[in-house]
Amino acid sequence: MQPLQFLVPLDPLVAAESLIPFVVLVLVVANMVTRLLAHRTHVRQAEEGEDDEAITRYTPHTVTTVLLVLASFAFLIVAPHGGMVMAVLVLGVFIADFFEFEARRVEARNEMTMERPKAAVTASIVALLYASFQSLFFIVEPVWSAIV
Numbered sequence: 001m002q003p004l005q006f007l008v009p010l011d012p013l014v015a016a017e018s019l020i021p022f023v024v025l026v027l028v029v030a031n032m033v034t035r036l037l038a039h040r041t042h043v044r045q046a047e048e049g050e051d052d053e054a055i056t057r058y059t060p061h062t063v064t065t066v067l068l069v070l071a072s073f074a075f076l077i078v079a080p081h082g083g084m085v086m087a088v089l090v091l092g093v094f095i096a097d098f099f100e101f102e103a104r105r106v107e108a109r110n111e112m113t114m115e116r117p118k119a120a121v122t123a124s125i126v127a128l129l130y131a132s133f134q135s136l137f138f139i140v141e142p143v144w145s146a147i148v
Helices: 010-015 020-048 059-078 080-109 118-135 137-147
Strands: none
Touching: 010 059, 020 059, 020 080, 020 118, 059 080, 080 118, 118 137
């Protein structure tokens, strides 16, 4: 008996093993879309507000980020190697999002122009590329197996 078997339901995860990479891919795309919407909201909030307290976290983006982290951890359980790489990339996206939000607040406080979240977008693109590779590998598998 495993000590954590009651905390993490392994049977449903194993049953959904083939779907988890697609879930991660969809969540990465959704996270990128909500990041753009969050940036628009932050720019609007900075124009309307007088200080950095006017800028608040965008709830849909926060939800997609948390779901993405949880999905990458689920992927880590069913595919240890690919899941570890994906989890590290997703945690990089999470950390970049955290610091980008704080940077927007500093820009609002100092009445600077709002920059785009470049670090978070770059981290998301890398995560998107890897999630695409993991979930859509069946497309490139014939060429990949011929080379490797």
